[in-house]
Amino acid sequence: MHSSRTKRARSLLLAFAAVVLASASALFFTAQSASAHGTATSPAARQYSCWERWGGDHMNPDMATEDPMCYQAFQTNANTMWSWMSLLREGMQGQHEQRIPDNRLCSGGNAEYTSLDEPGDWHTTPLSNNFTLHYEDQARHGADYYWVYVTRQGYDATTDALDWGDLERVVETGVYQPGQAVDIPVSAPGRTGHHVVYVVWQASHFDQTFYSCSDVSFG
Ligand SMILES: [Cu+2]
Known part of the structure; x- marks a missing residue:
């Protein structure tokens, strides 16, 4: 019993x-x-760049004057930085240019990332007009394709939120296998000064798309 x-x-x-x-x-x-998707890490996407440079010191008041765009991003929503790898949309069916409105490109229209759409003096990565884009696919999703765009000469990233019309699509890649390193050669001739490199990553595991804006300075 x-x-x-x-x-x-x-x-x-x-x-x-x-x-x-x-x-x-x-x-x-x-x-x-x-927590394991990805983004462009070189040149660094806006949210990755802010996370990389201030993530360990994000309460530092100097950020307001030294790096006002990262400061406003942290003030708006610190999760934008902590979740630098999750700037994504699902079920876009390849209609990125149709479904993401002008002025919302850098957030991909994702409400958690709106601070990234703000024009301003974002920290830039110095680059030559021929460069290699490194993309971090942490989750080993692989890719159906990457589309890489660069802003046209004359676009002013400090005053003008990004529109599709500001961009030229300079690369369309083929498939990347899960685990394959993503280093994409990019050529963006005829540009000087502050520009934006815009990347669309169509992951392969299902219809999940990532968007990113990387600030660069040419010349
Ligand atoms: Cu994912």
């Missing part, structure tokens, strides 16, 4: 522990996959 009751209690406990373990690992898996 007594021992069978103990047995029953023990097996209930085991069953309970199994459920807890299973849901904990499901949670862990979700957190892992959610």
